[in-house]
Amino acid sequence: xxxxxxxxxxxxxxxxxxxxVIGSGIMGERLAGGNVAIALLGNTLATGxxxxxxxxxxxxxxxxxxxxxVTLAVLIGRRIEPRLAVAYLVAQFAGAIVGAWxxxxxFGESLLQISHKLRAGLPQGLSEAIATFGLIGTxxxxxxxxxxxxxxxxxxxxxxxxWFTASTSFANPAVTVARSLSDTFAGIAPSCVPLFLAGQVxxxxxxxxxxxxxxxxx
Numbered sequence: 587x588x589x590x591x592x593x594x595x596x597x598x599x600x601x602x603x604x605x606x607v608i609g610s611g612i613m614g615e616r617l618a619g620g621n622v623a624i625a626l627l628g629n630t631l632a633t634g635x636x637x638x639x640x641x642x643x644x645x646x647x648x649x650x651x652x653x654x655x656v657t658l659a660v661l662i663g664r665r666i667e668p669r670l671a672v673a674y675l676v677a678q679f680a681g682a683i684v685g686a687w688x689x690x691x692x693f694g695e696s697l698l699q700i701s702h703k704l705r706a707g708l709p710q711g712l713s714e715a716i717a718t719f720g721l722i723g724t725x726x727x728x729x730x731x732x733x734x735x736x737x738x739x740x741x742x743x744x745x746x747x748x749w750f751t752a753s754t755s756f757a758n759p760a761v762t763v764a765r766s767l768s769d770t771f772a773g774i775a776p777s778c779v780p781l782f783l784a785g786q787v788x789x790x791x792x793x794x795x796x797x798x799x800x801x802x803x804x
Contacts, residue, residue: 595650610628625771654679
């Protein structure tokens with residue numbers, strides 16, 4: 587695939603992912619009648635299912651990273667050129683932000699927002715480290731042994747991580763930044779973003795180190 591197609595796939599895939607995450611959060615909150623568990627369940631199922639489809643859609647074009655930590659893992663593994671990796675990162679952050687705006691537009695919300703939803707404290711950062719560690723492990727393990735299963739495995743892992751982590755498993759810096767621009771159910775206050783990003787990077791690098799060693803062929 588040409589570089590232009592790859593970058594476009596990363597932009598569109600991340601855009602649609604954020605539309606799913608934020609849009610289903612808005613819909614879930616509106617329909618749940620104040621029941622946060624029901625709203626989160628709707629958000630969870632939509633996100634997990636959407637990921638499976640999006641990875642199948644864009645995987646043959648760009649690898650369907652949709653996540654700067656995944657791109658970093660691929661770069662460390664020398665499976666992408668540095669210049670293309672940088673282009674992926676730009677496309678992911680841009681796509682995520684536009685996806686948040688489109689979700690707002692679909693539900694009649696103000697396009698430009700800043701979240702006030704606090705997700706603070708070390709347990710949240712730890713949760714993000716564990717969530718991202720597991721996501722990288724899921725990707726590296728299935729790519730090594732069952733690459734055809736990767737889209738389903740990622741969707742299932744994120745579905746479960748929504749519920750077993752205190753942070754509801756953002757596990758993605760581009761998603762985190764975009765969600766700080768949405769004062770909705772899925773939002774995160776900008777003041778909490780650095781903690782989440784730190785946890786994601788630490789967890790991602792730990793996942794690359796451990797699972798890279800575990801599945802190394804030589």
